[in-house]
Amino acid sequence: MLVLEDFFINFCILCTGIFLIHHYFLRDHLSNKLIRCKSLRGICHGIFGVVLMHFGIQLNDGVLIDLRSIPMMLAAFVGGWVPTFTATAIIIVFRLVLYPITFSSLNNIYVLGFSAIIFTLICNSRMSAKRKWVLMPLSFIIILASTFYIVIPEFETAIIIFVQYASAIAFASFGAYIIKSYLSRNDENYEKVKLASKKDHLTGLNNVRSFDQAIGSFFSSAKAQEIDLSLLVIDIDHFKQINDTYGHPAGDKVIKKVAQLLLLSCRSVDFVSRNGGEEFSIIMPDCDTDSCQVIAERIRKAVDKSTSRISEVELQVSVSIGYATAVQDNIVSVADLIDKADQGLYKAKQRGRNRVVAGL
Template sequence: MVSDFFINICILTALFFSYLQLRWHTLEKHLPQKAICAIDGVAAGIMGNLMMYYSIQVNDLTLVDLRHIPVLMILLISGVRPAVLSTMLIIGGRFLYGFNLSSMAAIIFMTVTLAGIIIIDRMRKSHQPRYISGFYMIFYSNLVFSVVLSVVVRDWDLLAILLPVYWVISCLGGVGIIYLIQYLDHSHALFKSYEQKASMDHLTGLNNVRQFDIQWNQQLENSEKKKKELSLLIIDVDHFNHVNDTYGHPAGDQVLKQLARLLQEHTRDTDIVSRNGGEEFSVILPDCSNSSACHVAERIRREVMAHTFWINASSHIPITVSIGASTYPSTTEDREEIIDLTDQSLYQAKQLGRNRVVSFTSGGFVPADNRTYSM
């Protein structure tokens, strides 16, 4: 009997570990939250049915197992709706083993257990560790199980052996799985934090140059696949060294942070804004023609020129930017050349006196103020 319960715990542990890895590293990257919640419920329902498959046959009609543990775990991980869905799947699975007194008792056990653990979860305080609520839930479900099993079996000699073993295994196994989930969840949160910091510029909160390279290559692939134009802006703060030399590096940092906010405010949600290093920024514009990209660049240039850049509580300075623009594939069909052409456009903007936009087109480098644009 102990070995059978131990097998249940080992199966549950392996299943939860595998599913959480799939959830965090695949499902969360490709599916909306509602879909993930539904999958959580189905996954817990499948685990509960597997517990019944490896259950202990107490008598001709009664099965004993840990089918409620997946419901409890998914409630702690994902919420009430997945827990309700998994309970329904487990109840449905129980009828595959026959419709009798024990199956009706199983429905009562799962329903009463679900209602109780939802109440316990709702009563949990925000600062309370998850494993404490989990232990209360396990204790409650064991009480419900003991009462229901005693009514169905009525073999007190058997119950005197079965129930103590069940309580020990259920409590130790359940708390152990909760601890494992909490440990994995904490590790995953740390990993995501490190991953985010590795791709983020610490000063502005924008993508760093490493993330820019990743996003740029992905957008190029999408552009080719969907036959859409892809534009790129490279933005440089004019005379930024003068700002650092005159007002100090903290003032320069304030300018860069404010410029980063301006870029995010005056681009689309689908555009990708990065700090590529120093005072240089970039904006990737998916599904954007060259004329529209130049329009966006001109809007950014005007907004920067009109903005008041505060360097401390009482002082502000004027700032301008120069912007280079190019578009794939209308500017060039060479993927390797597009960034270099945008850099060259920026260089031309600097050479022409700064505070302007220059775009590279099939006709060469063209200052934006010589053209008419439409969105």
Template sequence: MLAIIKELFINLMIIIAILTLGNMIVRDSLIKKSKKHSFIIGILSGVFGCLLMLFSVRIFPNIIIDFRCIPILLMGIYFSLSATMASSMVIGIFRVAVYGLNMASFSGLITALFLGLVCGLIGKQNIGIKNKWIFSGIVACVVPGISFVLLLMGSNNLYLIVLVYVISTALAVLLTSQFMKYIVKSNEEYYLAKESLNKDFLTGLQNIRYFDTSLNQNLDEAKKTQKPISLLFMDIDFFKKVNDTYGHLNGDIVLKEVGQILKRLSRDTDVVARKGGEEFTVLLPDCDASKAVKVAERIRKKIEENIFVSDQKEEIKITVSIGVSSFPETIADEEKLIEQADIALYKAKRSGRNKVWVAP
């Protein structure tokens, strides 16, 4: 009995270790749920099941059990039917290849495929993760349990074998479901923390850290493809007067709404960021100078026409000045894209504000 408990413990630790390692490897790619990615993860899950088969638990001299069902359940609950079937096929084929073609191996192959099909279909239902685990766990206990009954009919220890299998599998399913709950919650916190590192806390726009990284990546791409890239530097005119007149709380309201306007008037591929204070930037990949000027004018006009409302229902009117630089159309050296946009912004403000100025 002590040996069985020891082997069960080893199997459960293997499950936890593989899930932890697998999550670390694929955490950032889990959002890519294409058929190709799903199928590949299904294959890897099948390899996981094969590993669990190699660490099977011997409950009688000629009887072993394992937790190959766990990877199949994981694929059904968290991925897709194709991933579940891929995992089942790998496990079933491995069972035949390692232990030879006999009744037990054939039964193991059919059981794995049937389990994969049923769990995959359960996973497609809109019943919540908890219910998916409950129904899939029941199937994982019942289907192999029936297989044991058919293979060991007449054995003196039949009911004890089935009982040990059902209890062990139920325990493994319970442990895995709780550990996956922890992993999912940890991943949500990870993504939230990762996103917050790149976000401006006030406006929800990208921050200067994210902007600098995106600028370098897009400049490298522009040099390789010879596609234009433009940059807008924007500053709210006389913003100090807004803070002094209406208070910093209302100044924040203005900043937030300006950020929303910038997002609405930008493409999904554009990078809209707040530099700090009342300064904003918009990076426009694959956009030449003429198009960039049109975007800048649209932003300038929209903000000029917009009525900002204070917490006391007072109307606040503002304008903005915008500097535009574009590589390679107006600037030959991509390293000067920021410098020239900043100079253009300075000239827009010096020339009377509420203007768009193009570098050089």
């Protein structure tokens, strides 16, 4: 009796379900630490298993074979015991409700329940993902083998069907592992690209794109909460001379040094970014003019006292800083706030550099 070909529909449903569940329910915005999210994952995988069971292969005496064990493996792999037992319970209940209660259906409770325990233990171990995906289908096949001859008494028929069923489980598990690995790598690459699009490659600070997005959000929030919002615009003095004299690698070293000092000198809630070349900015929520000036002076002094070793030379640099504060009703737009801070920077340059000036 050949049943291997009939598993093709089950496998197509399996592949489709893995993609859909991963895309809509297993992305990073669903925290693994929340029980309700784990339960949701279990429900999704349980319904997934029921669909596979509905399109399964019905043999004599109420025997039903399909790939419903794979969603249980997936649930264990992505969430641990909560989604695993949730999915298993759903599959068992629907097996008893939708199909006649026979010895085979009661045996199904033992097979799935015991498998759920084994899957959970395997996935909670420290072994690699590849080894987990070897042991889970292997353990299921062993559990299945312990009872298969009972539900199909004819030994020769049982052997033929079991070999095909075990082969289908093995190949489907391998396919599920390949798909999950692909989707996980795809998510990791997406996050890397997403992060790279927001960060400056040289300093690790936020880049100008992030600044443009953040300043509007901070400004709107400050207006809504009726709090002050300050902005520092910082420029390294005589930076072109550093590049011309010591080369661009030396200039990059200076930029990274200044970036580190900015992070050390400002508050943890401040938004620090490199806006291009030797220019930086710091968005400072809930910061009045006096506090902004104090922090700006701290930054200026920290940079002025620091040195960067270029070849055999200890290079000392300074920064000019312009700042502005959006007190209620005095600055009506983001563009106005940026323009005022830029005016302060321009005046600091005009007055001899290495100083902090407010934009008026």
